[in-house]
Amino acid sequence: MDKINSFSEYQEQYKKSVDNPDAFWSEQASTFLWKKKWDRVLDWEFKTPSVNWFINGKLNITENCLDRHLDTKADKTAIIWEPNNPDEKHKEITYKELHEKVCRFSNVLKANGAKKGDRICLYMPMVPELAIATLACARIGAIHSVVFAGFSAKALSDRINDADCNILVTSDGLYRGKKQMCLKDIVDDALQTCPTINSCIVLQRTGQQITMKDGRDSWWHEEDELVNSICDAEIMDSEDPLFVLYTSGSTGKPKGVQHHCGGYMVYAEYSFRNVFQYNEDDVYWCTADIGWITGHTYIVYGPLLAGSTTIMFEGVPTYPDAGRFWEVCEKFKVNLFYTAPTAIRALQVYGTEFIDKYDLSSLKTLGSVGEPINEEAWDWYYKNIGKENCWIVDTWWQTETGGIMISPLAHITKMKPTFAALPLPGIQPCLVDPDGKEILGNDVQGNLCIKYPWPSMIRTTYGDHERCKQVYFSTYPGMYFTGDGCRRDEDGFYRITGRVDDVINVSGHRMGTAEVENGINEHSRVVESAVVGFPHEIKGQGIYAYVILEDINAASDNLRKEILSTITKEIGPIAKPDKIQFVSGLPKTRSGKIMRRILRKVAEGDTSSLGDTSTLLDPSIVAEIIEGKV
Numbered sequence: 001m002d003k004i005n006s007f008s009e010y011q012e013q014y015k016k017s018v019d020n021p022d023a024f025w026s027e028q029a030s031t032f033l034w035k036k037k038w039d040r041v042l043d044w045e046f047k048t049p050s051v052n053w054f055i056n057g058k059l060n061i062t063e064n065c066l067d068r069h070l071d072t073k074a075d076k077t078a079i080i081w082e083p084n085n086p087d088e089k090h091k092e093i094t095y096k097e098l099h100e101k102v103c104r105f106s107n108v109l110k111a112n113g114a115k116k117g118d119r120i121c122l123y124m125p126m127v128p129e130l131a132i133a134t135l136a137c138a139r140i141g142a143i144h145s146v147v148f149a150g151f152s153a154k155a156l157s158d159r160i161n162d163a164d165c166n167i168l169v170t171s172d173g174l175y176r177g178k179k180q181m182c183l184k185d186i187v188d189d190a191l192q193t194c195p196t197i198n199s200c201i202v203l204q205r206t207g208q209q210i211t212m213k214d215g216r217d218s219w220w221h222e223e224d225e226l227v228n229s230i231c232d233a234e235i236m237d238s239e240d241p242l243f244v245l246y247t248s249g250s251t252g253k254p255k256g257v258q259h260h261c262g263g264y265m266v267y268a269e270y271s272f273r274n275v276f277q278y279n280e281d282d283v284y285w286c287t288a289d290i291g292w293i294t295g296h297t298y299i300v301y302g303p304l305l306a307g308s309t310t311i312m313f314e315g316v317p318t319y320p321d322a323g324r325f326w327e328v329c330e331k332f333k334v335n336l337f338y339t340a341p342t343a344i345r346a347l348q349v350y351g352t353e354f355i356d357k358y359d360l361s362s363l364k365t366l367g368s369v370g371e372p373i374n375e376e377a378w379d380w381y382y383k384n385i386g387k388e389n390c391w392i393v394d395t396w397w398q399t400e401t402g403g404i405m406i407s408p409l410a411h412i413t414k415m416k417p418t419f420a421a422l423p424l425p426g427i428q429p430c431l432v433d434p435d436g437k438e439i440l441g442n443d444v445q446g447n448l449c450i451k452y453p454w455p456s457m458i459r460t461t462y463g464d465h466e467r468c469k470q471v472y473f474s475t476y477p478g479m480y481f482t483g484d485g486c487r488r489d490e491d492g493f494y495r496i497t498g499r500v501d502d503v504i505n506v507s508g509h510r511m512g513t514a515e516v517e518n519g520i521n522e523h524s525r526v527v528e529s530a531v532v533g534f535p536h537e538i539k540g541q542g543i544y545a546y547v548i549l550e551d552i553n554a555a556s557d558n559l560r561k562e563i564l565s566t567i568t569k570e571i572g573p574i575a576k577p578d579k580i581q582f583v584s585g586l587p588k589t590r591s592g593k594i595m596r597r598i599l600r601k602v603a604e605g606d607t608s609s610l611g612d613t614s615t616l617l618d619p620s621i622v623a624e625i626i627e628g629k630v
């Protein structure tokens, strides 16, 4: 399939996608392998909401990722896997081998009773088997729910139970930098409260001692020996679910964002090819983890659909030293590189010594995702990594959008540091004022909404459609609300300014303040807490927690440590507050609502303009919090 080749072609395609979306998407979708073509392109309304793409089309996404490449690309490398430890040998898996491995594991899942529509949880390190298991679920029509392997037992069991998963795939342990962790111990703990799990399939990665439960647990390699490598792909409807992926919102527990087969497939490949301007022999590396949406769409599905070579990296940017990313770029002659601003900022601190050692001349396009990229990090990336020769694509999107929504197209769209630039064809963003009125024209600012469906949009939140409606489609009726604030400058370029709700973005990880508060409140001495984000040099945002204790005299550093370990147990280390301030009360309005605006200002260290505090039940609490005495 062709790419957009010039800015005028982008404008032409964009216009076509708005004037006649059905014709536009029909053309895009027709490049895939369908078992049966769709009857209609799109039916939709945003009230319920009900969105159906490629109606009555039949397909299997893995036939498009694998089988259809076998004629021409059987021996091409599909996945390069780089282990955590640079002394361990990397692996290269061809399309033919990947196809075979996926078919085998599909048969393992079937032998464990899996069938179409079942939910299967994957809790694994960044090893090829994670991609294989993901694709195997899709091949048999089971819905995968990948849970990032940094989440705690509690967070894992919550996600398993919310989706009633019946199979869990995991590993004995994992390596991350200098650390080795026992995943299976966490799993054993989690499964004590997961009655729906019948089988747990365990990959051997670290070889460490673990316990296997009779009748429930089995080894991946032993199961693999019992099956063959022939597995026809299940025929799926376009609107059959492909996966759920849990993500945090303003309120309550994380919700399972659900994506469906047909539309997700079309958009994953379309956006990958155009944003990165992927060429046939490009080597592509996205440093994300498959536990997040970026890994789903731009490590597994998008690149494999496009028939590219995609790198999976098990480690971290600073192990064994801060040159690791660049060493890997040199080693595999990476052309397209995609990472998060938090990684860039973390590496910036080490200077250029670790970059200069490596030949980065293969790089052409540098991507950024997950949070706003500050100008300093943008410049550093552009100069030191791209040597002023590469295009930077600052890609804005969300778990719910399934794919990149607003981004420059590499080597095509003019770059403006910190701007995500322009919507992809088919994407109709708009800015709205607090009353929900669309703000027209340029040089304006508002809340970012999308007013027309796109193929990879969220269809529902698992098991709770009402929640999907409330969170995304009720704030501004008739539109999808992103939760982000945004500026559109005089050229019509979009700059995302950050979340306008109670979601914070810590090192590119999305977290609900309510979720962190609930975790902190689990500590027996905590009565109540309020969490806000504050600007953090490396992480983008840090977590600031105000905590009320049963007995304020118990406040101590030791108690702080205990609270950190409670939150690690409840959610995982990524949710640990950077700062805990013990307070005797919180600034609440007479109706009991916490005035977070004030807490944010104090956390930022800016107490000069707290605004109107006259509606507070007890205004004196503000002074106490500012003094931070207690």
Ligand code: WTA
Pocket (backbone or CB within 6 Å): 247, 292, 293, 294, 368, 369, 370, 371, 372, 373, 394, 395, 396, 397, 398, 399, 400, 420, 482, 483, 484, 496, 497, 498, 499, 505, 508, 509, 510
């Ligand atoms: C933020 C990650 C600014 C935004 C793919 C969004 C960004 C949230 C950018 C979604 C960007 C993502 N510039 N902000 N280029 N990309 N965000 O669901 O606040 O983990 O709403 O998806 O990250 O995070 P999520």
